[in-house]
Amino acid sequence: MNLLDLTEAGSDGFLTLKPGRLPALTNTPHPFPYQGSKRALAHAVLRFLPSDTATLVEPFAGSAAISIASRYARMASQVVMNDVNEPLMAMWQRIIDDPAGLADEYEAMWNQSLEDPKAFFLTKRAEFNETFDPAILLYLLNRIVKGAVRYGKNGAFNQSADNRRLGAKPATVRDRLARTSKVMQGTTVRSGSYESLLTQANQADVVYMDPPYQGVTNVADHRYMAGLVRGDFERVLREANANGVSYMVSYDVIRPDNKYGEALSADLELTHLHLLAGRSAQSTLSGGTDVTVESLYLSPALVQRLGGTKSLIA
Numbered sequence: 545m546n547l548l549d550l551t552e553a554g555s556d557g558f559l560t561l562k563p564g565r566l567p568a569l570t571n572t573p574h575p576f577p578y579q580g581s582k583r584a585l586a587h588a589v590l591r592f593l594p595s596d597t598a599t600l601v602e603p604f605a606g607s608a609a610i611s612i613a614s615r616y617a618r619m620a621s622q623v624v625m626n627d628v629n630e631p632l633m634a635m636w637q638r639i640i641d642d643p644a645g646l647a648d649e650y651e652a653m654w655n656q657s658l659e660d661p662k663a664f665f666l667t668k669r670a671e672f673n674e675t676f677d678p679a680i681l682l683y684l685l686n687r688i689v690k691g692a693v694r695y696g697k698n699g700a701f702n703q704s705a706d707n708r709r710l711g712a713k714p715a716t717v718r719d720r721l722a723r724t725s726k727v728m729q730g731t732t733v734r735s736g737s738y739e740s741l742l743t744q745a746n747q748a749d750v751v752y753m754d755p756p757y758q759g760v761t762n763v764a765d766h767r768y769m770a771g772l773v774r775g776d777f778e779r780v781l782r783e784a785n786a787n788g789v790s791y792m793v794s795y796d797v798i799r800p801d802n803k804y805g806e807a808l809s810a811d812l813e814l815t816h817l818h819l820l821a822g823r824s825a826q827s828t829l830s831g832g833t834d835v836t837v838e839s840l841y842l843s844p845a846l847v848q849r850l851g852g853t854k855s856l857i858a
């Protein structure tokens with residue numbers, strides 16, 4: 545894809561780019577609300593997929609915005625998506641295989657909820673923690689505050705409902721699932737930790753990673769990213785570099801208050817881009833209306849495939 549419409553927007557020691565919107569992504573489907581969805585960033589990320597990309601691998605998939613976008617825009621022939629959250633990936637498998645059946649179950653729950661939405665949510669949340677039923681997870685994701693999945697120390701889903709809303713209307717969800725399923729046919733869905741998917745990727749693949757944000761947890765100690773220890777993550781990235789893997793990482797986010805997490809270690813020799821993106825879920829969460837600046841790191845192998853750093857800008 546032509547990178548020339550990336551605009552250099554300023555110099556602060558980073559390459560700051562303002563990618564325009566890709567027409568190929570107009571009306572991209574999105575299946576369910578999910579905190580940290582990278583829908584807005586897809587317009588930038590897809591520009592860094594080499595034209596010979598065989599498989600796009602998304603090890604921290606969540607709502608898999610980049611996988612969906614790359615299938616929708618026909619930028620990757622194969623997609624492998626993975627997340628450590630097993631019920632989430634079971635739900636994904638059903639979205640792909642049986643969107644109508646899943647939409648029926650959502651509709652039944654949504655209708656039952658109308659009598660007492662608050663109590664219904666709590667009953668379903670308790671039931672999910674017993675059964676891990678994918679259809680219940682879909683209902684919970686549509687009801688919780690800002691699509692922000694939270695699990696307690698005992699592993700139970702403990703996020704509260706947004707009681708000002710009933711969750712998306714059944715017809716809307718049916719349409720979202722049907723459209724997503726159509727785009728994602730043939731996708732490989734896995735659940736597990738990210739490491740081997742990254743380090744064992746083939747040379748013709750591209751791995752896009754969006755690990756949990758440092759900012760979300762409000763943890764003062766920035767070595768930890770909601771369960772991922774920075775040093776461990778960097779060690780896995782080093783192994784991926786040694787194996788010549790082409791990868792991208794969304795990592796620290798620059799927020800309206802100008803605070804952002806520590807950058808990834810310089811010895812990884814990643815190309816660190818600052819992208820002026822639209823309003824992200826993160827900005828929405830912090831109540832901001834500002835344009836968000838997102839960090840994107842490109843691995844040495846990927847930059848080489850794209851023709852070197854100079855070819856990233858006009």
Ligand SMILES: C[S@@+](CC[C@H](N)C(=O)[O-])C[C@H]1O[C@@H](n2cnc3c(N)ncnc32)[C@H](O)[C@@H]1O
Pocket residue numbers: 578579580581582583603604605606607608609610626627628629736737738739754755756757771772
């Ligand atoms: C910021 S979210 C990704 C959001 C995604 N980019 C989207 O568009 O929706 C991070 C995801 O990483 C997952 N995760 C956390 N630790 C993981 C690990 N060790 N391996 C794989 N996935 C992990 C979480 O369950 C969560 O869904």
